[in-house]
Amino acid sequence: MPSVLITGATSGFGKAAAQRFAKAGWSLILTGRREERLKALEKELSEHVPVLTLTLDVRDSAAVTDAISNLPESFLPLTCLINNAGLALAPEPAQKVDLQDWHTMIDTNITGLVNVTHAAMPLLLKTGAGASILNLGSVAGQWPYPGGHVYGASKAFVQQFSYNLRCDLLGTGVRVTDLAPGMAETEFTLVRTKGNQAASDALYQGTTPLQAEDIAEQLFYLATLPAHININRLEIMSVRQAWSPFAIDRDPK
Ligand SMILES: NC(=O)C1=CN([C@@H]2O[C@H](COP(=O)(O)OP(=O)(O)OC[C@H]3O[C@@H](n4cnc5c(N)ncnc54)[C@H](OP(=O)(O)O)[C@@H]3O)[C@@H](O)[C@H]2O)C=CC1
Numbered sequence: 001m002p003s004v005l006i007t008g009a010t011s012g013f014g015k016a017a018a019q020r021f022a023k024a025g026w027s028l029i030l031t032g033r034r035e036e037r038l039k040a041l042e043k044e045l046s047e048h049v050p051v052l053t054l055t056l057d058v059r060d061s062a063a064v065t066d067a068i069s070n071l072p073e074s075f076l077p078l079t080c081l082i083n084n085a086g087l088a089l090a091p092e093p094a095q096k097v098d099l100q101d102w103h104t105m106i107d108t109n110i111t112g113l114v115n116v117t118h119a120a121m122p123l124l125l126k127t128g129a130g131a132s133i134l135n136l137g138s139v140a141g142q143w144p145y146p147g148g149h150v151y152g153a154s155k156a157f158v159q160q161f162s163y164n165l166r167c168d169l170l171g172t173g174v175r176v177t178d179l180a181p182g183m184a185e186t187e188f189t190l191v192r193t194k195g196n197q198a199a200s201d202a203l204y205q206g207t208t209p210l211q212a213e214d215i216a217e218q219l220f221y222l223a224t225l226p227a228h229i230n231i232n233r234l235e236i237m238s239v240r241q242a243w244s245p246f247a248i249d250r251d252p253k
């Protein structure tokens with residue numbers, strides 16, 4: 001039975017991915033900080049597949065390394081790592097942002113992702129052909145927008161790190177993909193606005209955002225491609241989202 005390690009399985013894409021992989025019979029290693037949510041998901045899915053939950057903050061490099069290097073044998077070989085844990089904060093312009101919010105995004109989206117990757121790589125290398133590292137990037141890593149500042153830059157890191165990993169992992173059989181979604185309805189905007197439910201609802205209202213299940217389906221597709229195929233980057237948007245014209249600063253009339 002193949003096994004998948006999913007970071008940020010307590011909500012959104014991570015939770016939907018856990019449910020999608022469980023449906024196909026994969027063993028699940030699920031992580032996140034909110035233990036009660038992990039336990040609820042374990043209860044739901046362990047009726048069908050083996051589930052191991054690890055209450056972990058990806059920013060804690062020692063805890064991440066310890067947990068992943070001591071996975072029970074029954075959850076090995078590890079076939080897929082989904083580096084999904086992440087967040088955006090501070091939608092306001094860069095000049096108004098609290099520095100701590102920038103640090104939190106860097107520590108989670110960059111340091112957290114490399115912590116987990118470094119810890120899981122020996123296991124994925126042992127698995128070899130057919131193994132995958134699926135990194136959650138974002139359209140924000142490729143396309144700038146106001147208020148994107150450090151969030152977008154952290155996702156640009158994810159893209160380039162994914163490409164560079166591919167270079168180093170060439171010949172090992174381990175695939176690496178930067179999966180870059182656009183607007184998707186999860187708890188993402190609630191977190192970004194620090195709990196402003198009305199702002200979150202307003203963003204998704206009157207349109208058709210991607211849903212967590214759409215991304216889970218892409219993750220499952222990527223993880224189950226024939227072993228000789230590597231999709232380097234997969235950018236996916238709702239048909240109701242696209243780019244805007246360049247903004248121009250004009251003299252007052
Ligand atoms: N929704 C969107 O529009 C898009 C999202 N993305 C990216 O997809 C990923 C998932 O986001 P999404 O599902 O939308 O958002 P959610 O807020 O719904 O889920 C985020 C998950 O990340 C976990 N997480 C956050 N910080 C940490 C941490 N320090 N340690 C461990 N886990 C953490 C949360 O778990 P817990 O709080 O329990 O720790 C939660 O399970 C993120 O990387 C995001 O940047 C990319 C493109 C579009």
Ligand SMILES: O=CCS(=O)(=O)O
Binds near residue numbers: 139140181182184
């Ligand atoms: O990564 C999240 C999607 S967006 O907010 O940057 O469009």
